[in-house]
Amino acid sequence: MQNTVQFYKYQGTGNDFVIIDNRDLQFPKNSERIKHLCDRRFGIGGDGLILLENDPQADFKMVYYNADGNESTMCGNGGRCLVAFAHFLDLFEEKTTFIAVDGLHEAAISNGNVKLKMIDVDEIKKDGDSSVLNTGSPHFVQFVNSVPDFPVFTKGHEIRNSPAYCAEGINVNFVEKLSDSSIFVRTYERGVEDETYSCGTGATASALVLMQDKDIRSVNVKVLGGNLKIYAEQHGSSFTDIWLEGPAVQVFSGKISI
Numbered sequence: 001m002q003n004t005v006q007f008y009k010y011q012g013t014g015n016d017f018v019i020i021d022n023r024d025l026q027f028p029k030n031s032e033r034i035k036h037l038c039d040r041r042f043g044i045g046g047d048g049l050i051l052l053e054n055d056p057q058a059d060f061k062m063v064y065y066n067a068d069g070n071e072s073t074m075c076g077n078g079g080r081c082l083v084a085f086a087h088f089l090d091l092f093e094e095k096t097t098f099i100a101v102d103g104l105h106e107a108a109i110s111n112g113n114v115k116l117k118m119i120d121v122d123e124i125k126k127d128g129d130s131s132v133l134n135t136g137s138p139h140f141v142q143f144v145n146s147v148p149d150f151p152v153f154t155k156g157h158e159i160r161n162s163p164a165y166c167a168e169g170i171n172v173n174f175v176e177k178l179s180d181s182s183i184f185v186r187t188y189e190r191g192v193e194d195e196t197y198s199c200g201t202g203a204t205a206s207a208l209v210l211m212q213d214k215d216i217r218s219v220n221v222k223v224l225g226g227n228l229k230i231y232a233e234q235h236g237s238s239f240t241d242i243w244l245e246g247p248a249v250q251v252f253s254g255k256i257s258i
């Protein structure tokens with residue numbers, strides 16, 4: 001017998017997600033089904049699918065899958081969209097905490113804008129002229145002269161599949177410095193295996209690389225799908241109090257048979 005499931009479609013600066021309230025744990029976590037639901041022609045379409053579940057220590061739990069159907073590491077924009085969804089479900093008023101794969105996150109919502117606290121970052125490694133760091137998901141950050149003209153898919157696919165990174169995979173960010181505290185970032189995402197309109201953990205990683213060894217407390221990040229803002233405190237080579245801020249919007253909802 002087939003069951004119907006209510007789904008919601010959200011986007012955060014154009015990084016889009018299918019979101020399902022799975023507090024009753026009825027959603028079958030089958031990777032082929034999740035891949036099909038994320039398909040833009042045969043399914044609902046999305047860069048990922050997120051389940052909201054109960055958690056004993058926090059307001060809710062985030063379970064994140066990439067568009068390829070595999071459960072993955074932290075998604076910053078997905079986390080912000082899930083916070084907006086939890087607010088829509090009346091799970092909290094202004095401030096919340098939730099558990100994700102990388103630990104406990106604090107967040108706040110105001111006028112459709114969601115501010116999400118990210119994990120601390122202990123180190124930024126070098127790979128040639130580029131940087132490698134983990135902001136909840138692994139990121140490669142390369143500064144380039146002109147991001148609008150850059151071949152993001154070709155170069156991102158090449159780096160993600162290079163011997164150093166092919167086993168675990170990596171998200172690849174190409175960054176243009178616009179001013180001392182603003183950047184334009186385009187990202188090739190692991191698990192989507194394509195460029196997305198925005199990547200929250202990637203925007204965060206790129207901002208931290210810009211901030212490194214400078215007295216900058218916040219960075220404006222332009223992405224293809226809009227604008228994000230990153231705040232952080234720097235202590236030598238590590239960063240704490242990292243916050244990712246931007247819009248999170250419910251686009252439509254519907255029912256699917258599973």
Ligand SMILES: N[C@@H](CCC[C@H](N)C(=O)O)C(=O)O
Pocket residue numbers: 015047066072073074075076077078137138171189190191192198199200201202
């Ligand atoms: N879009 C995300 C990142 C999602 C995870 C990534 N694709 C991975 O598997 O590492 C974001 O907004 O952070």
